[in-house]
Amino acid sequence: MGNDTVIGLEIHVQLLTKTKIFCNCSTDYFDQEPNSHTCPVCLGLPGSLPVLNKKAVDFAILTALALNCHINESNIFHRKNYFYPDLPKAYQISQFDRPLAENGFLEIRTEKSAESRNIRINRAHMEEDAGKLIHLERDGKTSSSLVDYNRSGIPLLEIVTEPDIQSSEEAIVFLQTLRSIVQYLGVCDGNLERGSMRCDANISIRNKENGELGTKTELKNMNSFRAIRQALDFEITRQRRLIEQGGKVLQETRRWDESSGKTVFMRSKEEALDYRYFPEPDLLPLFISQSWIESIENNIPELPDERKERFMKDYKLPHYDANRLVEVKPLGDYFERAAKNYNNYKQLANWILGELLCYLGQENIDIDKSPITPVALIELLELIDRGVISGKIAKNIFEEMFKTGQSAALLVEKSGSTQISNKEEIDDIIEKVVRDNCETVQDYISGKEKAIHFLVGQVMRYTKGRAQPDMVLSLLRERIDKT
């Protein structure tokens, strides 16, 4: 098989401006009354004129710079013409041959490969989003369609990669890396399910004999990482089989169908010609001065990669932990808030990446809504460090904290689960375990070192995990040596 898979991605990133790209309507449209965030401009009424939102350009430049792109000084907006009811003007204001940015790259590292790779960015251009169609069904067929223009005119940055991606895994890593960056930049919330980041994937199989690129298909309608991965894997297999059987891949757009787990034919590919692009006469050319670029460049915040390096250096975390903590910005923020007042960093990372993420995931709660705050978590960890409770008991306490929001100290006190550190308290139990397990004791005496661990386990069971295993071990040795 090898690397004969060729993938290029086109990603639409919704920019987090307060208002739309060409009018003053609010962009805060999610879950709002349909058509409540509209005006003559974004409804495309005759006589209305677009005015470019400077903040959208700032965000676009910022993102393009983070993707190592060259910013074009002279920008032109074009009309991309097509008829579809979600597009009120029957054209979309976009960019064509003079996009905002070109020739960038994004460095990615997959879990399997030791080396990182650069995926080249062909271009990044600005455009407006379209409205949304809602199809009503009767007897399994569309009976009528409604249109909601709240999304019409939301600013988008479309990022187009070169066909450099070699597997579905790399595609996912690319998207995760990109999502992480736009979140750190504060230009997009990166929510695939809600569609604030949308990805179309182009895919083909390279001819193994002559190395030539094959005919590509374009996949649409994937709104989660899982869907993207499944769609790509399905399509790779479909194309490979087709070629093996002597068939030909046709250039077409295919839709991912979640319910059947297949990509299905949508339409044959349209050409740029079909869109009759021409310069938008209602907007001036956009000139981006060097000083404008520099002012943005000087304000690029810390990005995930730099933060990862800093976590490894300042907190002495291993690469894996640092990488996972920084990928989602609020998770890294959570760690840093806790690390301000707590310096057993590795233990902190373990608890965040282990217990905390596990419980949050089960309940589908975002880290910034965690019922256990950073302060509450370090309170628990300090109880372990001081030997008040065992790590095992701490896990039970953690669960209670998560459920009730109560503090570790209070829950420990209530449950009476402080660790036994006083020798007399365990002596009786040791006595009982030694008497009840003569055979195991004999095994130990006759040289089977491992047998003693069974005895330690028994003591831990009777104390409900409240004894310190190290102390139990030495007390048991002492006791048996006496006989």
Ligand code: ADP
């Ligand atoms: P089109 O002219 O069909 O729009 P482009 O050359 O503009 O094609 O590329 C669109 C997207 O398709 C880009 O992301 C690009 O990387 C990708 N792409 C181009 N050729 C291939 C190919 N043979 N296989 C996979 N992806 C491709």
Ligand code: ZN
């Ligand atoms: Zn509007």
Ligand code: MG
């Ligand atoms: Mg193209």
